[in-house]
Amino acid sequence: MAQIPLRQVRAVIAVCEEGSFTRAAERENATQSGISQHVAAVERTLGVKLFERTAGGVTPTPAGLRYYKRCVEAVGTLEQAAEEARSLGGQVTGELRIGLMPTFTRAVLAPVLEDFVPRCPEVRLHIVEGYSGLLTEMVLDDELDFAVVPAFEGTIGLKSRLLVRDREMLISGPKRGLPELKAVRLADIEPLKIVIPGPDNIRRRNLDTYFQSHGVAVAAMLEMDAMIATLEFVARSDWVTVLPSVISVNDIGGGELIVNPIAEPELSAEFVVIQPTRRVLSTQARLFLERFEQEVAHIHDVWDKAIGRKTMLRQRRA
Secondary structure, three states: OOOHHHHHHHHHHHHHHHHHHHHHHHHOOOHHHHHHHHHHHHHHOOOOOOOOEEEEEEEEOOHHHHHHHHHHHHHHHHHHHHHHHHOOOOOOOOOEEEEHHHHHOOOHHHHHHHHHHHHHHEEEEEEEEEEHHHHEEEEEEOOOEEEEEOOOOOOEEEEEEEEEEEEEEEEHHHOOOOOOOOOOHHHOOOOOOOEEOOOHHHHHHHHHHHHOOOOOOOOOOEEEOOOOHHHHHHHHHHOOEEEEEHHHHHOOOOEEEEEEEEEOOEEEEEEEEEEEEEOOOOOOHHHHHHHHHHHHHHHHHHHHHHHHHHHHHHHOOO
16 A cells, blocks of 8 residues: 655644644645645545535544544654654753643742752743633644643644642632631622633633532622732632632631632532643653642642641531
């Protein structure tokens, strides 16, 4: 059987992921006619139609989608082999572009950098803070090596794996008068004046579902996709917000913000690492993620001890 050149395989991958010959050509630094010719050549070699062409773009046929998935696996294997060969050189070098939500930049990032930067001084590190929509688009556009975002349904061109399942916490200021670290039911918080993300945020949908499913009556709602402003407003007022435990660990015992675990039932959020389907993680990316996951696990240990210690003190007083 005739061999299909790698440039033709990459053209098929690009068209499938971009849904357009024009965008695929831009991505591959090629002409639209060149990409179209590559795809047509693959279709002739295979004897099967890979894409349905319409005025609105192109979509893969069932055969095209299956071929795309196999091609991505094959290209990934080649990139993995190249990365393993480079890693045998010993020193970790190169560029590393990471996207993180404010959930992780506030408490997780600094300890990771404190360890990672001295260990990998030759790595050119670039970190972007943003919310899930922006970071996902940047990964799809190959502007980031990976990003950490809330779990979602999935998109062609992206692969993901679970990073952490994190417990959500109620965050309030001293004016609200809640006892620190005591488990609370959101349905019992009256009046519930809450700052929440905007409707395009994945976490917002989870919160709305939780409110509706568990009889949580919201007296007032303020939409804000600005983490620092949210925390400062909550600290100064009797409003509250709901955030994952990893962002609030440094607030334990601080006095400016009061943190309470949400109970009956607990509320959790899942976060995933996303990266382009066609790429493998570099050595520097894997080292960063390993240290990142260690720090998240450490934060969970801190929370387990803090909540457990508070529970034991209440039991003794009772």
